[in-house]
Amino acid sequence: MSPSSLIKFLESKFARSIPNMQWPIRPADPSRGLPDGATVVIVGGGLAGSCFARLLLMLCHKENKRINIYLVNSTGCNYCGGLVTNIAQEAMKRLYKLNIPENLVLEKINSCVYVNREGHVKIELPRLITATLRTSRFGVTGFDDSIKHRILEGMEDCTKTSTFTRIEPTIVKRIIPPDGESKKWRVVLSRRRPNGSPDELLADLVVLATGFNSLDKPMINRFMQSTGFKPPPVLRACVTEIDTSTARYNRVGQQVYMIDGIVPGSILAFIPKGKNWLTLTSLNKVLSFEDLQTLFNHPVVKEIIDLPNPAECLRCHVICPSFVFTGPSRCFYGDGWVAVGDLAGYGRVLKDGYLAAFVGAWYAVHTVFYHGTSRTHFARYYHRPLRRFNRENLLGIKLFNFNMFIGRQKWFNRLLLAAAKEERQKNPYGWAIHAAFRGLQTGLLPYLLISLLFVLGLFRYVLRHPFQAWRIIFCRGKENHSEIKKTIFSAARKII
């Protein structure tokens, strides 16, 4: 078996697939779930809220049940981003019977480039990844918006059995739990009735899908106080869209770039979105304009693109701060309410929020439709299947933190690049290190395997090229032996 076929074997053997969505949903009995004529109010029309609405309508149609569904969405800017992995596309197709329309596709990404302060290396991807915009604010339909507008696609006649109403743009101001007199939730809207009082909806089930945009808003704070809801732990992030038409040269091509440590304390990504269009995302840091300058002035980045005044090329003139979850919420459902999408914090950390939203909404809808809307039902049929992510996520965060630490060391950056380049010289598909980077990009491999592949690739390089490795680690740069020893020991302690 040649080295690359061993790696290909490992990649296909351990590739993640969409979970088996049957277990533990059976026995599925529509008479047990939401009663006929019940009202469901979904607060937030991002990916999770829209998918929840669509699937609930699909099930109503299939089982001939009548449910009144309201989707209330405030159409603020929903950040950029929009890289849809193959596994997320498959989930979208299989679970929601939706494809990505061609007019949404801005670029098909065929490879990825890992960049650190010492250079860069190209990594082949097994399949094309689709780049889209999330919102439609730039004159091109956004991916998230397109799902919201296709909630009824292919089942227009289902509204004969159920009703579906989208209320937009409207902000939900308050969600008031049932009290002694009323058994219904009151969802208070920003829009007003003709008599001037705030409009409100009465609901049997409230679905909270307002994403991280809503954190720290009075509505969520009150909801937390009244229900015990706890948002998941988060990491700072940011995103901006860059017009690259003024670049002196641009070699980005159809490649996505993982830019590690060039702006200290962050991992960035360049995602191409067609001609003259680049999305820049950052994990662990909200970038300032000075950080932008640092990034584009760095000699390694300058080999890829030379953009003299990046701060003047931002399409919205701002860098939008945002969050990504780093673990699960400790309380995200109760009697008659459930949080889905980002606010549940269940999914693979630092990767594939879309897939998490698709899978989470699927379990939540099946729970309410076939089992019930009590805390016990959510615990058994929604929470339990999502728990599979927990252990893997702990490792994912450890790997991220370890990289933030060790990535500050010049020798480590050089060693990683030397090992990855040596793999590529032998075979463009590379070996273990390439597979690890590929796994990070496609979201297909578990974090445990990714970590092992990195270790394997580095060990192999050190064993095969001890002299070069020795020179890289000990002889070049400013570090001295005791510093390196200290780094290795404290890195090992961090992992343990």
Ligand SMILES: Cc1cc2nc3c(=O)[nH]c(=O)nc-3n(C[C@H](O)[C@H](O)[C@H](O)COP(=O)(O)OP(=O)(O)OC[C@H]3O[C@@H](n4cnc5c(N)ncnc54)[C@H](O)[C@@H]3O)c2cc1C
């Ligand atoms: C910068 C950034 C880039 C990302 N890029 C990617 C990527 O490339 N690929 C990927 O797979 N994942 C990505 N993610 C993660 C992914 O976008 C999210 O995990 C996913 O969109 C979560 O969907 P959601 O429906 O839970 O929340 P959101 O998409 O945030 O939707 C929440 C919705 O609720 C509405 N809302 C908020 N408050 C109220 C209110 N009070 N009343 C009514 N409506 C309200 C908002 O307007 C919004 O429409 C990215 C995340 C960030 C922050």
